[in-house]
Amino acid sequence: MGVDSVAVLTRWLTDPGSRGFDLNRLVVLTSMTGDEHAATGQLMTTHVLPLLRAHQVRDVQLSRAGQSTTAGYAVLDDSVTPMVMKMRGPWRLSDELRATATVPQVAHGRRLCSIRAKGEPLDAWIRDNIGPGYTHVLGFSADEQRRIDRDTNYTRNARRPYHPLAAWGWDRARARWTSPRHLQVRWQRSCCTYCPFALSNPTELADRWRHEPAAGAEALALEHTALACNPRSALFGRTSAHQFTAAHGLTTVLRHAANRRANAAWNLLEIRRVYTARTGTPERKGTAWRSVRRLATGDHAALRAELDHRAAAAGTAVAVDDLGIPRVWLQRAAPPYPAVEHLLALTTIGPLDKARPGFDRLWHSLTDQQQLALF
Numbered sequence: 614m615g616v617d618s619v620a621v622l623t624r625w626l627t628d629p630g631s632r633g634f635d636l637n638r639l640v641v642l643t644s645m646t647g648d649e650h651a652a653t654g655q656l657m658t659t660h661v662l663p664l665l666r667a668h669q670v671r672d673v674q675l676s677r678a679g680q681s682t683t684a685g686y687a688v689l690d691d692s693v694t695p696m697v698m699k700m701r702g703p704w705r706l707s708d709e710l711r712a713t714a715t716v717p718q719v720a721h722g723r724r725l726c727s728i729r730a731k732g733e734p735l736d737a738w739i740r741d742n743i744g745p746g747y748t749h750v751l752g753f754s755a756d757e758q759r760r761i762d763r764d765t766n767y768t769r770n771a772r773r774p775y776h777p778l779a780a781w782g783w784d785r786a787r788a789r790w791t792s793p794r795h796l797q798v799r800w801q802r803s804c805c806t807y808c809p810f811a812l813s814n815p816t817e818l819a820d821r822w823r824h825e826p827a828a829g830a831e832a833l834a835l836e837h838t839a840l841a842c843n844p845r846s847a848l849f850g851r852t853s854a855h856q857f858t859a860a861h862g863l864t865t866v867l868r869h870a871a872n873r874r875a876n877a878a879w880n881l882l883e884i885r886r887v888y889t890a891r892t893g894t895p896e897r898k899g900t901a902w903r904s905v906r907r908l909a910t911g912d913h914a915a916l917r918a919e920l921d922h923r924a925a926a927a928g929t930a931v932a933v934d935d936l937g938i939p940r941v942w943l944q945r946a947a948p949p950y951p952a953v954e955h956l957l958a959l960t961t962i963g964p965l966d967k968a969r970p971g972f973d974r975l976w977h978s979l980t981d982q983q984q985l986a987l988f
């Protein structure tokens with residue numbers, strides 16, 4: 614549904630000399646995150662599906678079927694006459710982010726959210742429905758050589774990766790120019806409403822949140838939970854979604870977000886982390902292990918009083934940050950590592966109680982050592 618993929622598709626559908634294969638050998642696959650902007654579904658339904666119908670091209674719309682790694686995929690539509698883009702399946706990426714109190718993350722240059730929401734369902738459907746040795750076409754533009762190189766090395770199931778935009782020498786600007794030319798409409802970026810990479814075009818992002826304030830409010834709600842549990846998890850890295858919204862004067866988004874918080878049930882959470890040491894360097898953090906536990910649920914005033922009470926019992930005070938998020942720091946992590954971090958926080962949505970296997974053993978071994986040292 615993105616600018617680049619739609620540019621490839623519209624060229625192939627409208628310019629037979631550009632492809633060198635019959636359209637009955639083409640399958641168009643889409644995997645839904647469940648959290649795309651509504652406008653993207655409308656653009657696809659209005660401008661692309663009629664072309665697919667006219668050429669009887671098989672269109673398969675998928676979603677992840679559930680949260681577990683074995684959940685597989687759900688087929689939302691599979692037709693040569695697709696009528697509507699089904700933008701949401703039984704699972705949404707935001708369900709996962711809520712349950713884990715995180716925002717989308719990049720690890721080692723890979724977008725973990727995209728792998729979960731798109732890569733895994735697509736790979737599973739291809740494995741079940743297409744034999745080995747197929748050509749896998751991706752809309753990476755000529756200026757995305759790193760993504761192309763990484764994708765070229767991925768050859769599972771005798772997959773033959775092909776990147777037509779790079780073969781044609783089309784960069785993002787050329788791809789952006791193509792879809793409007795064929796479809797007579799300005800194509801917008803396809804992404805989740807809270808995608809951190811959308812900040813690469815802040816004006817477009819602000820416009821979209823202005824037109825879909827509930828989408829912006831959802832981004833603020835996800836970020837609020839993530840920040841309550843971890844002050845280092847602003848949606849855009851150095852800038853938070855709250856700061857972005859205020860800086861762009863998106864008052865309707867802020868009002869939506871405030872209403873959501875006012876009407877929500879709140880949770881009092883206990884968050885514990887263990888930071889391991891980076892190999893051979895106890896002065897530097899390694900990986901983080903985390904445990905989240907829900908201590909109470911209720912309205913905001915009651916839980917805020919409970920937070921004050923617990924702070925006083927621990928001989929400290931509630932710390933409220935500049936976004937108004939209250940936390941009680943029972944212990945902050947500091948070198949040398951391994952080190953522990955312990956806090957209490959209030960959140961509206963999620964997350965689920967969760968700890969990595971072996972967490973308690975590791976936590977107690979470190980905190981017992983601290984107690985012994987004190988003694």
Ligand code: SF4
Pocket residue numbers: 646706717724726727730803804805807808809810
């Ligand atoms: S659009 Fe952004 S947030 Fe959504 S899956 Fe892709 S990278 Fe992640």
